[in-house]
Amino acid sequence: MRLPIYGPRLRRVARTQFGWPRLRPGQFKPMRAVLRRRDALVVLPTGAGKSAIYQIPAVLLPGPTVVISPLLALQQDQIAALNERGDPRIRAVRVSSAETPKERREAVEAIRRGEAEFLFITPEQLSDPDRLAEVRSLGPGLVAVDEAHCISAWGHDFRPDYLALGDMIEQLGRPPVLALTATASPPVREDIITRLHLRRPEIHVSGLDRRNLFLEVAYCPDDAYRWRRLTTMLDEEQRPGIIYVATRRAAEELAERLTTSGYPATFYHGGMAAGVREQRHTDFSDDKVDIMVATSAFGMGIDKPNIRWVAHVALPGSPDSYFQEIGRAGRDGEPARALLLWRSEDEAIQRFFQGGSPDPGELRDLAGALHKGPIGKTALQKATGLGPRKLGQYLNLLEQVGAVQTVAGHKLSVPARAPLPAAAAEAASSAYERQQAVVRSRTDMMRGFAQSRQCRTETLLAYFGEDLRKPCGHCDNCADGIAHEIAAAEPEGPFPVHSRVHHDEWGAGMVMNYEEDRMTVLFDSVGYKTLSVPVVVQQRLLVSE
Structure with missing residues (x-):
């Protein structure tokens, strides 16, 4: 088999322009797709080098690269990293609400004169027709959409202007599109593809097993037990760390309780003034805050390698948000811990957040x-x-x-x-x-993860359509030996994992995983369902498609 010509070129650019001696696992194949001018959707965990997937090929492609990113802080970090090398071939500029009109004009002109390669921009800026026409006139050779899960109806963030990105990109002249995210289950991936109008995209999902991250779950019969487990972890572990809670009020109250008890903590949520949020984000990034108590509004765009643990003191709304949040721990490759402390009452809070029907x-x-x-x-x-x-x-x-x-x-x-x-x-x-049927099923899957006796990583990766094939060895069920016992005793299921099946009422679906005598199927119309394998076999509830 002849080796592709892309490898040496990509590695040379990585070494000479960026100072990276080697490519990381999961980077080369999507880079090759970009060079082939193919649309691609890439799912890589936080800290795995997603930005390099568009940065390195961009040097080899004609035309500038437009990077659509939702957070100014995230943009600024990436721009600073590109510009610190002083190479005009990888210089980056930005058009956002943070720049003056003059600075925005100068940024566009720098791209037009070939003095910069990367134009960072928010969806809100592109929603201006004049701005969109201006960017189109630059003749972009690639569009990279960062945090692409934000476009998804099933996603855990919502930006109205993200929903129009597919149309905006068409109006840019439809260059190849690279969608990047740290977490996307099969429904989210399909949604991203549909809404960005991706054309026969290559889909690359890899590296989701974080071997340095220990996963631990504890059911808490009452709040007193949950408090004891949380403070025990704080006494045992190094800092900094993040504690995720379900509501704004819970963030404020827990931060105050921790501080009063000798664990100085700060809170963060979406109801705070923008300037205060930005300052607390900066303080945490600069190691001025050791314990951050936050809602899910906190974390996206944090490029902080030394977070030693992430704790949840409420059941997250879905495995998608849970995986995104625990992925912020241990980005430096050193051991880190993810602790989930949950109660049955947590589910009611998530149901409330799912809201009522449209009028x-x-x-x-x-x-x-x-x-x-x-x-x-x-x-x-x-x-x-x-x-x-x-x-x-x-x-x-x-x-x-x-x-x-x-x-x-x-x-x-x-x-x-x-x-x-x-x-x-x-x-x-x-x-x-x-949509709500799928959203509710994701909450069910989060509870199933919390209750599982199977390898935690196997269960989590199965949700994302990945097969670990053996217990991970870095979760509580593996440490207790339960996961290995279940894996050894599990018979082969009636349908292969990831095969397509059909149910008379729920329609088409995909087999996601087996655990003991249960199987999980992701149905296109109603989301995730957990079924009894003996009942499925006896009553012939499923047939292969």
């Missing part, structure tokens, strides 16, 4: 406003009275049912043969209910 009347009125002709989002807000977040959610649902499209000038209009407003509202409500 059919508001959906109908929005669909009706769209029928009056091409209209911008600002005018739609005035016509309907909807806030930007709800408007984004509703447009997302209407887009799924073919009731809205983006046209020239960044306006929204109704496609030919679109459903009438009442029918569009009904179809959009049904689409929402299907």
Whole structure:
């Protein structure tokens, strides 16, 4: 077999332009896809070198690289790392709300003159039609979408302008697209592909088994027991670390209780003023805060290698968010710990956060406003009275049912043969209910992970569509010997893992894993379901597709 020509070129650029002596596992294949001008979706854990996957090939491709990233702090870290080498071939500039109009103009001109290669920009900036046209005129050769899970309806972050990225990229001249994320289960991956309009993308998922990260779960019958387990860990472990809680109030109260008890802690949540959030983010990054108590709003964009532990004192809403959050520990490769302390009551909180159904009347009125002709989002807000977040959610649902499209000038209009407003509202409500079925099933899977006696890493990776094949050796179930006993006793299931099956009521699905006499299937329409293997076999509930 002839070796591809891409390897030596990529390694030479890595060494000479970036000072990296070698490529990391999981980087080469998606880099090769980029050089072949193929769309690609890459799932690599935090700290595995996702940025290099677009940075190194960009040097070899014609045209500048546009990097769409949601957080200014994350952008700034990446820009600083590129510019510190003083090489114009990898210089980066930024267009964001943090720059003055003059600085934004100078950034674009630097790209146009060939004095910079990377243009970092937020989705909100690209949503401006004039800015979009300006970026298009630069002739970008590659678009990299960082934190791509933010675009997903199933994701754990929501940015309305992310939902329009697929259309924005089309209007940039449709260069190849590279989507990058640290966590994406199969439904999230499919959502990213659909919403970014990726064309026959290569999908690369690797490195999800963090061998230096010890996974531990404890059921807590009451809050007193949970407090004792938490403080015991704080006494045993080095710092810094992050404690994740479910609500803003819980963040404030736990931080105060810890501080009063001799464990100085600071809290962080999305309800704080932007300046305060930024300062606390910086203080934690600079080792001025040892214990951060936070909601899920904290963590994205933290490039901090020495986090020694991540604790959850409530059941996360999904394995997606859990994996993203524990991935912030031990990025330096040194031993780190992930401790989940959960109670049955935690599930009720997550159900509450999943919220109520969209208002059919508001959906109908929005669909009706769209029928009056091409209209911008600002005018739609005035016509309907909807806030930007709800408007984004509703447009997302209407887009799924073919009731809205983006046209020239960044306006929204109704496609030919679109459903009438009442029918569009009904179809959009049904689409929402299907989504919620999957969201609820993800919470079920998180509880299943917490209760599992199987290898924790096996269970977690199975959720993401990966097969570890043997117990990991770095979780509590492996340390106790339970995981090895179960693995040795497990019979072969009736269907291969990752095979497609069909259920009369729930339709098509994929077998994700087996544990003892149970199997988990991810159904396209209703999400994750855990079934009894004997019942499946006896009643022939599933058939191979």
